[in-house]
Amino acid sequence: MRLPRLSRILATLAATTLAALGAVAVDSAPASAAVRNVCYNTSQAGPFATYANQAAAIWNNYTNNINMAQCGSNLMIYYTYGGGSYAQVSSLGNGRVVIDYYQAQQYSPLRIMTHEIGHILGLPDNYNGNCAILMSGGSAGTSCTNPYPSSTEAAQVDRNFGFAARSAATPRVFTGSWPAPATVGAQR
Numbered sequence: 148m149r150l151p152r153l154s155r156i157l158a159t160l161a162a163t164t165l166a167a168l169g170a171v172a173v174d175s176a177p178a179s180a181a182v183r184n185v186c187y188n189t190s191q192a193g194p195f196a197t198y199a200n201q202a203a204a205i206w207n208n209y210t211n212n213i214n215m216a217q218c219g220s221n222l223m224i225y226y227t228y229g230g231g232s233y234a235q236v237s238s239l240g241n242g243r244v245v246i247d248y249y250q251a252q253q254y255s256p257l258r259i260m261t262h263e264i265g266h267i268l269g270l271p272d273n274y275n276g277n278c279a280i281l282m283s284g285g286s287a288g289t290s291c292t293n294p295y296p297s298s299t300e301a302a303q304v305d306r307n308f309g310f311a312a313r314s315a316a317t318p319r320v321f322t323g324s325w326p327a328p329a330t331v332g333a334q335r
């Protein structure tokens with residue numbers, strides 16, 4: 148149950164005051180009750196670890212109900228050479244993201260990373276060619292470097308991780324979001 152905004156502000160003020168007085172801060176703010184950690188692991192991400200961190204910061208900034216941090220291995224970040232970037236969702240907030248090194252030389256690596264993590268957060272593809280839409284992926288072309296979710300996409304993630312719906316992401320593999328670079332001979 149959500150408290151009215153003023154009550155939450157007062158609760159935050161109270162917690163801040165208690166902390167200032169040296170009291171033990173208890174995380175009892177209602178607004179944080181729905182926040183769910185999405186723990187990602189960049190140990191296998193190679194040169195894309197930095198992009199994973201940037202993408203996590205973006206998702207944290209644009210959403211209220213998730214907190215991405217390097218606190219575990221719910222989400223493993225890998226990279227590979229050829230075959231296309233993809234996200235393998237095992238359940239909402241869990242799975243793996245694989246970044247195609249070659250693809251990331253054509254398309255914005257940060258946009259690819261944020262997009263693929265979007266799948267882990269329960270978003271489907273939306274190949275409408277609109278660069279303002281993160282889940283339009285490669286349909287927006289190589290010139291599109293926008294790594295930010297639209298307000299609609301961010302709100303959908305918050306709903307996915309809200310109290311009501313926890314099953315938005317069913318086991319699935321998302322492939323083909325980014326057309327294969329022309330320079331790569333192998334097709335898939």
Ligand SMILES: [Zn+2]
Nearest residue numbers: 272284321324
């Ligand atoms: Zn996709």
